Amino acid sequence: MAARETPPAMPQNQPERSSNAGEARTAIFEKARPRLLGLAYRILGSRSDAEDVVQDTFLRWQGADPTSIASPGAWLTTACTRRAIDMLRAAHRSRVDYVGMWLPEPVHTLTDSEAEAQLDLSSSLSTAFLLMLERLTPKERAAYLLHEIFETPYPDVAASLDMSEPACRKLVQRAKARISEDEVRYRPTRERQEELLGAFQTAVRTGQPGALARMLASEIRLSADGGGKVAAAAEAIRGDAVLPFLIERLSVWWVSYDWSIADINGAPGFVMRDAGRVIAIVSFAYDRSDTITDIFIVRNPDKLAGLQATKMH
Numbered sequence: 448m449a450a451r452e453t454p455p456a457m458p459q460n461q462p463e464r465s466s467n468a469g470e471a472r473t474a475i476f477e478k479a480r481p482r483l484l485g486l487a488y489r490i491l492g493s494r495s496d497a498e499d500v501v502q503d504t505f506l507r508w509q510g511a512d513p514t515s516i517a518s519p520g521a522w523l524t525t526a527c528t529r530r531a532i533d534m535l536r537a538a539h540r541s542r543v544d545y546v547g548m549w550l551p552e553p554v555h556t557l558t559d560s561e562a563e564a565q566l567d568l569s570s571s572l573s574t575a576f577l578l579m580l581e582r583l584t585p586k587e588r589a590a591y592l593l594h595e596i597f598e599t600p601y602p603d604v605a606a607s608l609d610m611s612e613p614a615c616r617k618l619v620q621r622a623k624a625r626i627s628e629d630e631v632r633y634r635p636t637r638e639r640q641e642e643l644l645g646a647f648q649t650a651v652r653t654g655q656p657g658a659l660a661r662m663l664a665s666e667i668r669l670s671a672d673g674g675g676k677v678a679a680a681a682e683a684i685r686g687d688a689v690l691p692f693l694i695e696r697l698s699v700w701w702v703s704y705d706w707s708i709a710d711i712n713g714a715p716g717f718v719m720r721d722a723g724r725v726i727a728i729v730s731f732a733y734d735r736s737d738t739i740t741d742i743f744i745v746r747n748p749d750k751l752a753g754l755q756a757t758k759m760h
Contacts, residue, residue: 546675
Protein backbone atom coordinates (compact mmCIF):
# COMPACT_ATOMS: atom_id res chain seq x y z
CA MET A 448 0.00 0.00 0.00
CA ALA A 449 1.41 3.27 -1.06
CA ALA A 450 2.34 5.60 1.70
CA ARG A 451 0.01 8.54 2.04
CA GLU A 452 1.58 11.77 0.86
CA THR A 453 1.96 14.29 3.67
CA PRO A 454 0.56 17.70 2.71
CA PRO A 455 3.01 20.60 2.95
CA ALA A 456 2.96 22.30 6.29
CA MET A 457 1.34 25.72 6.46
CA PRO A 458 3.74 28.52 7.41
CA GLN A 459 3.40 29.05 11.12
CA ASN A 460 5.09 32.45 11.27
CA GLN A 461 3.01 34.31 8.68
CA PRO A 462 0.96 36.36 11.17
CA GLU A 463 4.13 37.23 13.08
CA ARG A 464 5.90 38.26 9.87
CA SER A 465 2.94 40.45 8.88
CA SER A 466 2.81 41.95 12.34
CA ASN A 467 6.52 42.69 12.30
CA ALA A 468 6.22 44.39 8.91
CA GLY A 469 3.38 46.56 10.18
CA GLU A 470 5.35 47.49 13.29
CA ALA A 471 8.36 48.36 11.17
CA ARG A 472 6.27 50.65 8.94
CA THR A 473 4.78 52.32 12.00
CA ALA A 474 8.26 52.81 13.47
CA ILE A 475 9.44 54.47 10.25
CA PHE A 476 6.49 56.86 10.39
CA GLU A 477 6.91 57.68 14.07
CA LYS A 478 10.56 58.53 13.48
CA ALA A 479 9.49 60.95 10.75
CA ARG A 480 6.53 62.40 12.68
CA PRO A 481 8.33 65.36 14.37
CA ARG A 482 9.72 66.54 11.04
CA LEU A 483 6.36 66.11 9.29
CA LEU A 484 4.54 67.96 12.06
CA GLY A 485 7.10 70.76 12.00
CA LEU A 486 6.81 71.11 8.24
CA ALA A 487 3.01 71.05 8.23
CA TYR A 488 2.79 73.58 11.07
CA ARG A 489 5.09 76.03 9.30
CA ILE A 490 3.09 75.69 6.09
CA LEU A 491 -0.27 76.14 7.81
CA GLY A 492 0.39 78.24 10.92
CA SER A 493 -2.04 75.98 12.79
CA ARG A 494 -1.06 73.16 15.13
CA SER A 495 -4.48 71.51 14.96
CA ASP A 496 -4.52 71.57 11.13
CA ALA A 497 -0.93 70.30 11.06
CA GLU A 498 -1.89 67.35 13.25
CA ASP A 499 -4.74 66.55 10.85
CA VAL A 500 -2.29 66.63 7.93
CA VAL A 501 0.10 64.27 9.71
CA GLN A 502 -2.74 61.89 10.57
CA ASP A 503 -3.90 61.89 6.94
CA THR A 504 -0.33 61.17 5.88
CA PHE A 505 -0.16 58.24 8.30
CA LEU A 506 -3.35 56.74 6.89
CA ARG A 507 -2.01 57.06 3.35
CA TRP A 508 1.27 55.50 4.49
CA GLN A 509 -0.56 52.54 6.00
CA GLY A 510 -2.46 51.95 2.77
CA ALA A 511 0.48 52.37 0.37
CA ASP A 512 2.23 49.48 -1.33
CA PRO A 513 5.65 49.27 0.36
CA THR A 514 7.22 47.66 -2.70
CA SER A 515 6.55 50.84 -4.68
CA ILE A 516 8.30 53.14 -2.17
CA ALA A 517 12.02 53.56 -2.82
CA SER A 518 12.59 56.19 -0.11
CA PRO A 519 10.17 56.24 2.83
CA GLY A 520 11.40 59.65 4.01
CA ALA A 521 10.88 61.26 0.61
CA TRP A 522 7.48 59.57 0.21
CA LEU A 523 6.27 60.82 3.58
CA THR A 524 7.55 64.35 2.97
CA THR A 525 5.82 64.46 -0.41
CA ALA A 526 2.51 63.18 0.94
CA CYS A 527 2.61 65.56 3.89
CA THR A 528 3.57 68.58 1.77
CA ARG A 529 0.85 68.04 -0.82
CA ARG A 530 -1.84 67.56 1.82
CA ALA A 531 -0.67 70.68 3.69
CA ILE A 532 -0.77 72.74 0.48
CA ASP A 533 -4.36 71.62 -0.15
CA MET A 534 -5.35 72.60 3.39
CA LEU A 535 -3.54 75.95 3.13
CA ARG A 536 -5.49 76.85 0.01
CA ALA A 537 -8.73 76.11 1.83
CA ALA A 538 -7.52 78.04 4.89
CA HIS A 539 -6.73 81.12 2.81
CA ARG A 540 -10.29 81.15 1.55
CA SER A 541 -11.69 80.92 5.09
CA ARG A 542 -9.35 83.64 6.41
CA VAL A 543 -11.01 86.14 4.10
CA ASP A 544 -13.96 86.08 6.51
CA TYR A 545 -11.85 85.96 9.69
CA VAL A 546 -12.97 88.53 12.26
CA GLY A 547 -10.17 90.90 13.28
CA MET A 548 -6.49 90.12 12.91
CA TRP A 549 -5.34 86.58 12.19
CA LEU A 550 -2.29 85.28 14.06
CA PRO A 551 -0.78 81.78 13.88
CA GLU A 552 -1.90 79.26 16.47
CA PRO A 553 0.72 79.38 19.26
CA VAL A 554 2.62 76.22 20.10
CA HIS A 555 4.53 75.27 23.22
CA THR A 556 8.09 74.35 22.32
CA LEU A 557 10.95 72.92 24.36
CA THR A 558 14.12 74.79 23.48
CA ASP A 559 16.28 71.86 24.57
CA SER A 560 14.41 69.29 22.47
CA GLU A 561 16.36 67.67 19.67
CA ALA A 562 13.80 68.58 16.99
CA GLU A 563 13.97 72.32 17.62
CA ALA A 564 17.40 72.74 19.23
CA GLN A 565 18.98 74.42 16.20
CA LEU A 566 18.53 78.18 16.10
CA ASP A 567 17.41 78.07 12.47
CA LEU A 568 14.58 75.67 13.20
CA SER A 569 13.59 77.44 16.40
CA SER A 570 13.54 80.91 14.88
CA SER A 571 11.49 79.69 11.92
CA LEU A 572 8.70 78.93 14.40
CA SER A 573 8.33 82.55 15.54
CA THR A 574 5.03 84.33 15.04
CA ALA A 575 6.78 87.10 13.10
CA PHE A 576 8.34 84.60 10.69
CA LEU A 577 5.11 82.69 10.17
CA LEU A 578 3.28 85.95 9.44
CA MET A 579 5.91 86.85 6.86
CA LEU A 580 5.33 83.50 5.15
CA GLU A 581 1.72 84.60 4.63
CA ARG A 582 3.01 86.79 1.80
CA LEU A 583 3.82 83.69 -0.23
CA THR A 584 1.65 81.46 -2.37
CA PRO A 585 1.12 77.93 -1.01
CA LYS A 586 3.70 76.40 -3.38
CA GLU A 587 6.21 79.20 -2.75
CA ARG A 588 5.80 78.65 0.96
CA ALA A 589 6.27 74.88 0.72
CA ALA A 590 9.27 75.13 -1.62
CA TYR A 591 10.93 77.77 0.53
CA LEU A 592 10.43 75.82 3.76
CA LEU A 593 11.56 72.52 2.30
CA HIS A 594 14.76 73.92 0.79
CA GLU A 595 15.74 76.80 3.07
CA ILE A 596 14.56 75.55 6.48
CA PHE A 597 14.59 71.75 6.18
CA GLU A 598 17.56 71.67 3.77
CA THR A 599 15.85 69.41 1.24
CA PRO A 600 17.79 69.13 -2.05
CA TYR A 601 16.12 70.75 -5.04
CA PRO A 602 15.47 67.44 -6.87
CA ASP A 603 13.51 66.19 -3.84
CA VAL A 604 11.65 69.50 -3.50
CA ALA A 605 10.70 69.29 -7.16
CA ALA A 606 9.43 65.73 -6.69
CA SER A 607 7.37 66.74 -3.65
CA LEU A 608 5.72 69.58 -5.56
CA ASP A 609 5.45 67.67 -8.86
CA MET A 610 7.40 70.38 -10.66
CA SER A 611 10.61 70.62 -12.66
CA GLU A 612 13.75 71.46 -10.75
CA PRO A 613 14.29 74.81 -12.57
CA ALA A 614 10.70 75.83 -11.76
CA CYS A 615 11.32 74.91 -8.12
CA ARG A 616 14.44 77.04 -7.98
CA LYS A 617 12.46 79.99 -9.31
CA LEU A 618 9.81 79.44 -6.64
CA VAL A 619 12.41 79.61 -3.88
CA GLN A 620 14.13 82.64 -5.41
CA ARG A 621 10.78 84.43 -5.68
CA ALA A 622 9.95 83.57 -2.07
CA LYS A 623 13.31 84.86 -0.80
CA ALA A 624 12.77 88.12 -2.67
CA ARG A 625 9.38 88.63 -1.04
CA ILE A 626 10.38 88.16 2.59
CA SER A 627 12.97 89.74 4.86
CA GLU A 628 13.98 86.65 6.76
CA ASP A 629 16.93 88.13 8.64
CA GLU A 630 14.74 90.75 10.29
CA VAL A 631 12.06 88.47 11.72
CA ARG A 632 14.35 85.60 12.70
CA TYR A 633 16.70 87.66 14.88
CA ARG A 634 16.76 86.65 18.54
CA PRO A 635 18.43 88.46 21.45
CA THR A 636 20.20 86.32 24.00
CA ARG A 637 18.00 84.34 26.35
CA GLU A 638 19.04 86.63 29.21
CA ARG A 639 18.07 89.75 27.26
CA GLN A 640 14.71 88.25 26.32
CA GLU A 641 13.98 87.46 29.95
CA GLU A 642 14.95 91.03 30.90
CA LEU A 643 12.53 92.39 28.31
CA LEU A 644 9.77 90.07 29.51
CA GLY A 645 10.35 91.17 33.09
CA ALA A 646 10.02 94.84 32.13
CA PHE A 647 6.81 94.10 30.20
CA GLN A 648 5.27 92.21 33.09
CA THR A 649 6.22 94.88 35.64
CA ALA A 650 4.78 97.67 33.48
CA VAL A 651 1.46 95.94 32.87
CA ARG A 652 1.00 94.64 36.40
CA THR A 653 1.88 97.95 38.10
CA GLY A 654 0.57 100.40 35.52
CA GLN A 655 3.97 102.12 35.52
CA PRO A 656 6.02 102.17 32.28
CA GLY A 657 9.38 102.04 34.06
CA ALA A 658 12.12 100.37 32.01
CA LEU A 659 9.70 99.13 29.35
CA ALA A 660 9.42 102.56 27.74
CA ARG A 661 13.11 102.37 26.79
CA MET A 662 12.78 98.83 25.47
CA LEU A 663 10.11 99.43 22.83
CA ALA A 664 11.12 100.20 19.25
CA SER A 665 9.85 103.51 17.87
CA GLU A 666 7.72 101.59 15.36
CA ILE A 667 6.39 99.16 17.97
CA ARG A 668 3.23 97.31 16.95
CA LEU A 669 0.72 95.35 19.01
CA SER A 670 -1.49 92.75 17.27
CA ALA A 671 -4.26 90.78 18.98
CA ASP A 672 -6.26 87.81 17.69
CA GLY A 673 -9.66 87.21 19.28
CA GLY A 674 -11.19 85.50 16.25
CA GLY A 675 -14.46 87.35 16.87
CA LYS A 676 -15.04 85.13 19.92
CA VAL A 677 -13.52 87.32 22.64
CA ALA A 678 -12.73 91.02 22.85
CA ALA A 679 -9.55 92.06 21.01
CA ALA A 680 -8.31 95.10 19.11
CA ALA A 681 -9.70 94.94 15.58
CA GLU A 682 -6.58 96.51 14.08
CA ALA A 683 -2.93 96.73 15.01
CA ILE A 684 -1.98 99.39 17.57
CA ARG A 685 1.18 101.22 16.56
CA GLY A 686 3.88 103.56 17.76
CA ASP A 687 3.09 106.00 20.53
CA ALA A 688 -0.32 104.43 21.12
CA VAL A 689 1.10 101.09 22.31
CA LEU A 690 2.50 102.08 25.70
CA PRO A 691 -0.68 103.90 26.87
CA PHE A 692 -2.69 100.84 25.77
CA LEU A 693 -0.49 98.58 27.89
CA ILE A 694 -0.48 100.87 30.92
CA GLU A 695 -4.04 102.18 30.85
CA ARG A 696 -5.95 99.21 29.45
CA LEU A 697 -4.13 95.91 29.92
CA SER A 698 -3.03 96.76 33.46
CA VAL A 699 -6.75 97.02 34.34
CA TRP A 700 -8.02 94.08 32.31
CA TRP A 701 -5.23 91.68 33.31
CA VAL A 702 -4.94 92.63 37.00
CA SER A 703 -6.34 89.31 38.22
CA TYR A 704 -4.59 87.01 35.73
CA ASP A 705 -1.85 84.56 36.66
CA TRP A 706 1.34 85.15 34.63
CA SER A 707 3.70 82.32 33.71
CA ILE A 708 6.63 82.11 31.34
CA ALA A 709 6.76 79.30 28.80
CA ASP A 710 8.61 78.68 25.55
CA ILE A 711 6.13 79.74 22.88
CA ASN A 712 7.03 79.30 19.21
CA GLY A 713 10.69 78.83 20.03
CA ALA A 714 11.17 81.73 22.47
CA PRO A 715 10.04 82.72 25.98
CA GLY A 716 6.61 84.32 26.18
CA PHE A 717 3.73 84.65 28.62
CA VAL A 718 0.87 82.29 29.30
CA MET A 719 -2.01 84.13 30.98
CA ARG A 720 -4.46 82.14 33.09
CA ASP A 721 -7.75 83.04 34.70
CA ALA A 722 -9.18 80.56 37.20
CA GLY A 723 -6.71 77.99 35.89
CA ARG A 724 -7.60 78.30 32.22
CA VAL A 725 -5.33 79.76 29.54
CA ILE A 726 -7.00 82.92 28.27
CA ALA A 727 -4.12 84.60 26.40
CA ILE A 728 -0.68 83.95 24.98
CA VAL A 729 1.78 86.83 24.60
CA SER A 730 4.87 86.55 22.39
CA PHE A 731 7.35 89.07 21.00
CA ALA A 732 9.57 90.00 18.08
CA TYR A 733 12.81 91.96 18.35
CA ASP A 734 15.22 94.00 16.25
CA ARG A 735 19.02 93.94 16.24
CA SER A 736 19.19 96.68 18.86
CA ASP A 737 17.47 94.20 21.22
CA THR A 738 14.27 96.23 21.50
CA ILE A 739 10.72 94.92 21.10
CA THR A 740 9.26 95.51 17.63
CA ASP A 741 6.08 93.45 17.94
CA ILE A 742 3.77 92.26 20.69
CA PHE A 743 1.48 89.39 19.67
CA ILE A 744 -1.53 88.51 21.82
CA VAL A 745 -3.61 85.43 20.96
CA ARG A 746 -6.97 85.26 22.75
CA ASN A 747 -9.02 83.17 20.32
CA PRO A 748 -10.08 80.24 22.56
CA ASP A 749 -9.96 77.81 19.63
CA LYS A 750 -6.23 78.53 19.25
CA LEU A 751 -5.57 78.11 22.97
CA ALA A 752 -7.21 74.71 23.43
CA GLY A 753 -3.96 72.81 22.86
CA LEU A 754 -2.13 74.86 25.50
CA GLN A 755 -4.34 74.16 28.49
CA ALA A 756 -1.86 71.60 29.82
CA THR A 757 1.24 73.72 29.14
CA LYS A 758 3.87 73.43 31.88
CA MET A 759 4.95 76.73 33.36
CA HIS A 760 8.02 78.11 35.09
